[in-house]
Amino acid sequence: MSDTEALIAFLRACLDEDWNCAAAAGHGFGHLPLLTEHNGGWTRLDLDENVRPSYDVRYLKWFDPHRMMAEVESKRRILDLIEPPLRGVYVDEGEQVMAQQLLRVLAVAFRGRSGFQEEWAPHD
Template sequence: MDDLVTWLRAQLADDERVARDAEDATALSYGEWPFWPDIDDDHTFKAAETWRDRFHPKRQLAEVDAKRRILDAWRTQIEEDDPAVYLAGDIIPKLLALPYADRPGYRDEWRPE
């Protein structure tokens, strides 16, 4: 399980790097994401605007922080021999890693059943 946790922390570090790079880029624009699609349709424009705002780098950074805290709490429970960990087993890191299954290094054995 240590390999999975190490790999997952590397993915989170990469997510953080990308979000921070994007956050730095926002300072160069008008306070929003620099990405803006060329859209004529008002409904599509609003949908793109909502998507852009929802997945702002600040939210990505908050998600990275939350996932790291979950991993830390899981690890602490293992180290303290908490019985709750035996009920959950290794499902927590497996589920946290699942969105990254398309990235290099992901192993099929980590896929939750």
């Protein structure tokens, strides 16, 4: 397996893991006390009982499971678009270079995950 193929496989595995985590987390927020679990562990927030700063609450609302699943799907589609040039399907060298750069940029989000290789990081 080439380095590029290994990176693609790594990214797809990370995206699958993110998708599964978000799907298991439940959906949205309600009016349950803080730390009350619902739908597989997604903690719902009640602002009246919440001791978190408002920016923490806003962050948790913006990055709910639906949003995370949409982001995973977007990244999967980007991979689908850049994979053919990476495999040499198109002959334009500029297209291959751009696809390689995009692949490395996608990898940055998973830098802390087990299996990430530093050589996958974007070149400055």
